[in-house]
Amino acid sequence: MLALPVLGDNFVYLVCRDGRAVLFDAGEANPVFKVLDNEQLQLLEIFITHTHHDHVGGCRTLCDRLGVLANSPAVEEKVYTILGTPCRSIATPGHVTLHKCYHFPELQILFAGDTLINGACGRLLGGTAEQLFQSLQKIKALPDETIVFGGHDYLVDNMEFARYVEPDNPDIQARLEQYQHDPSSAIFVTLAEEKQTNPFLRVDSAAAFAELRRRKDCF
Ligand SMILES: [Fe+2]
Numbered sequence: 001m002l003a004l005p006v007l008g009d010n011f012v013y014l015v016c017r018d019g020r021a022v023l024f025d026a027g028e029a030n031p032v033f034k035v036l037d038n039e040q041l042q043l044l045e046i047f048i049t050h051t052h053h054d055h056v057g058g059c060r061t062l063c064d065r066l067g068v069l070a071n072s073p074a075v076e077e078k079v080y081t082i083l084g085t086p087c088r089s090i091a092t093p094g095h096v097t098l099h100k101c102y103h104f105p106e107l108q109i110l111f112a113g114d115t116l117i118n119g120a121c122g123r124l125l126g127g128t129a130e131q132l133f134q135s136l137q138k139i140k141a142l143p144d145e146t147i148v149f150g151g152h153d154y155l156v157d158n159m160e161f162a163r164y165v166e167p168d169n170p171d172i173q174a175r176l177e178q179y180q181h182d183p184s185s186a187i188f189v190t191l192a193e194e195k196q197t198n199p200f201l202r203v204d205s206a207a208a209f210a211e212l213r214r215r216k217d218c219f
Contacts, residue, residue, distance in 0.1 A: 001109060001149075002039075003188070004031050009153045010054050013111055015104070017083040020044055021153030024102060026070070029058030033065075046070040046189075049113025050099040052125075055151060073100040091178060092139070094132020095122030101135075103142060108144050110191070112139065117150035118187045119175065120216065121200040129210035136198040136209075140201055144192035155179050155187050161219050162199050165212070171196040 002014040006028035013024040014035065021041040023032060036043055043066050048056055050073050055166060059070050077100075080087045085107060089100045092115040098150045102111040114122035115135050124132065139148075159176040166172060175197045179186035195201050 001107070002035060003149065003184070004035055005153070006031050007054055007057070010151060011149065011153065012130050012196050013149055014041070015083060015107070016041055017085075019082060022047065022082050023062070024149075025049055025055045025113065026059040026062055027054045029061040029065075029157065030194055032062060040204050044083075047100075047102055047111075048073050049101065049111065049115075049151060050096050052096070052114070055113065066139040073098050090136035090138055092132075094124065094127040094129070094135045096126040097131075099127075099135070101139065102147070105143075108143065108147060110139065110142060110148050112148050112150045114146055114151045115139065116194065116198070116201075117152050117158065118148070118155045118189075119172075119194070119198050121198075121213070122151075123217065124213060130206045131212055132213070133203075133206040134199060139191070140195065142191055144190060144195070146191045147188055147192055148194055149188055153183070153187055155183070159197070161216050162197060164219065165199045165204075165215070169197070208217065 004012050006012055009026045012027055014021045015088055021043050023046045024047055044069050063070055077089050077091050088103045092099045092101045095114040101115055116139055135215055159172055162172045175186050
């Protein structure tokens with residue numbers, strides 16, 4: 001699996017096997033073309049978490065030039081077989097009303113888009129706090145070993161907010177310090193580690209979640 005930084009603070013992801021690849025989100029086309037070329041990979045298809053421009057801005061160019069199709073987040077939840085391994089799409093509304101996360105149980109990875117973004121969650125830009133809270137409960141129910149790959153690098157801002165909410169939580173401070181040494185290992189952590197450091201996974205009611213989201217919007 002390759003994590004490609006695009007547009008400054010976004011990520012798109014390539015799952016690769018035997019010279020073939022599938023792309024998750026497509027905020028920008030050129031970095032994807034470059035990696036496909038360098039790694040000699042054939043792109044088979046694209047999966048989209050949600051249709052904000054910073055997640056789909058390169059999609060049309062990639063589809064047109066490579067002759068591949070993109071899977072919309074608007075289709076129903078289903079289990080795909082991708083490069084020989086199962087991948088389940090999970091409806092996770094809240095950031096927007098149409099949002100999918102993609103879970104590979106055998107690879108133990110989750111592409112979380114803007115539902116769960118390293119240490120926090122997406123803003124409410126169309127969906128409701130109740131929806132996003134319920135979506136995060138679905139993610140929390142996945143195996144703890146799952147590594148979460150969100151749509152952005154917002155780790156410093158998110159951990160600073162987390163530290164403000166929970167000043168005595170040593171795991172939050174440790175994740176922030178880890179970022180200084182090795183950003184990737186602090187951004188992409190297991191669901192178990194997210195549960196220790198992400199305040200939005202540590203509230204147990206939609207009302208508490210909504211209040212937390214409001215506080216972060218003003219932070
Ligand atoms: Fe978004």
